[in-house]
Amino acid sequence: MSGARSEWPLWEVFVRGRRGLSHTHAGSLHAPDAQMALRNARDLYTRRNEGVSLWVVPSAQITASSPDEKDPFFAPSADKPYRHPTFYEVPEGVENL
Amino acid sequence: MSTAARPDGPGTMAALALGDDALILAQRLGEWAGHAPELEEEVALANIALDLLGQARTLLTLSGDEDELAFRREERDFRNVQLVEQPNGDFAHTIARQLYFSTYQELLYGQLAGGTEPLSALAAKAVKECAYHRDHAEQWTLRLGDGTEESHRRMQTALDALWRYTGELFRPVEGLDVAWDTLEDTWRASVTGIVTQATLTPPEGPQAAPWAAGAGRQGVHTEPFGRLLAEMQHLHRSHPGASW
Numbered sequence: 001m002s003g004a005r006s007e008w009p010l011w012e013v014f015v016r017g018r019r020g021l022s023h024t025h026a027g028s029l030h031a032p033d034a035q036m037a038l039r040n041a042r043d044l045y046t047r048r049n050e051g052v053s054l055w056v057v058p059s060a061q062i063t064a065s066s067p068d069e070k071d072p073f074f075a076p077s078a079d080k081p082y083r084h085p086t087f088y089e090v091p092e093g094v095e096n097l
Numbered sequence: 098m099s100t101a102a103r104p105d106g107p108g109t110m111a112a113l114a115l116g117d118d119a120l121i122l123a124q125r126l127g128e129w130a131g132h133a134p135e136l137e138e139e140v141a142l143a144n145i146a147l148d149l150l151g152q153a154r155t156l157l158t159l160s161g162d163e164d165e166l167a168f169r170r171e172e173r174d175f176r177n178v179q180l181v182e183q184p185n186g187d188f189a190h191t192i193a194r195q196l197y198f199s200t201y202q203e204l205l206y207g208q209l210a211g212g213t214e215p216l217s218a219l220a221a222k223a224v225k226e227c228a229y230h231r232d233h234a235e236q237w238t239l240r241l242g243d244g245t246e247e248s249h250r251r252m253q254t255a256l257d258a259l260w261r262y263t264g265e266l267f268r269p270v271e272g273l274d275v276a277w278d279t280l281e282d283t284w285r286a287s288v289t290g291i292v293t294q295a296t297l298t299p300p301e302g303p304q305a306a307p308w309a310a311g312a313g314r315q316g317v318h319t320e321p322f323g324r325l326l327a328e329m330q331h332l333h334r335s336h337p338g339a340s341w
Contacts, residue, residue, distance in 0.1 A: 008135065029137050036236060040137040043144045 009058060011037040013045050016053035023055050031056075109160040110176070111272030112216065114314055115205075116156030117177035120167060121322075122198060123149035124329050128185055141233060142191070148226040155219050168333035172326055173316040180262035182313070182322040186255065189241055189248070193255035195234035200287050201266045201280075203227035208275050216273075235291045242295025249296065256292060257300045264304030265312045 008030040014023035026045045031037035037056040065073055126146035133139030157163040185191045209220035241252040267281040289299045
């Protein structure tokens, strides 16, 4: 196994906690292929009744924003309160907004 | 001489046999903790071991005091099949043992789930666990068999080596209302199917060792069982009633 050990690719795990919620990133793991990644995810992330559905995604397939791009990407949104829907009154009786 | 409870009656003897299967296999799988080839696989094996331990606790409690039964009995009083006490060996041996046993256990519990209380309740819950254990073993059998030249060779060696312990699985257990012939046929078809799909050769030959003077269900065990028992029981025997 010494050769194979470093070859198992990394997978990102997404768990749906219950019906109606979206899948949320739970962590990552190593597995030789997608089917085994799904099973490892079941054993690592749902053994305490955390989920009803699992996704596994090859980590290599995720394109992430770079820390160097943090300011151009995110800073412009910090000072534009008019983008938040806070300038109208919520009608009475609307509970879940 | 052990002072442990000596359960009798076909019902409790059957629960004891199934409970010992689960207890001893849990102990064996637990030996992988800290030694498994990959962290993820270690957790998977520990998970299976804990499922089995849960089954064992329920089943032994049906037969008497679970701690007395697990920690105070002598080797000849254990009723597990010899298959589950076989050493972990290399990973392929562990997977072969899992394939043979979890396929059997799922079919057995599947039948018992439609039977009578109190075993039917336990069986109905445990059969889902067993299905996952079987899937785990099948996935690895396929990958090792159809993997590298070395993994193929090791998997074939393991399947052949443990084959002699599979005959005992289908000997009727008193107190269990099970169609043993059907169980064996279905088991053989299932195991053969996976083994063939994994490009491996289904073992031929006798399903019992020629020297076997009985079997685990009669309390006759193989040499490695003594060491397993010593490790499992020494703490309780050194410090009776210890807890944390």
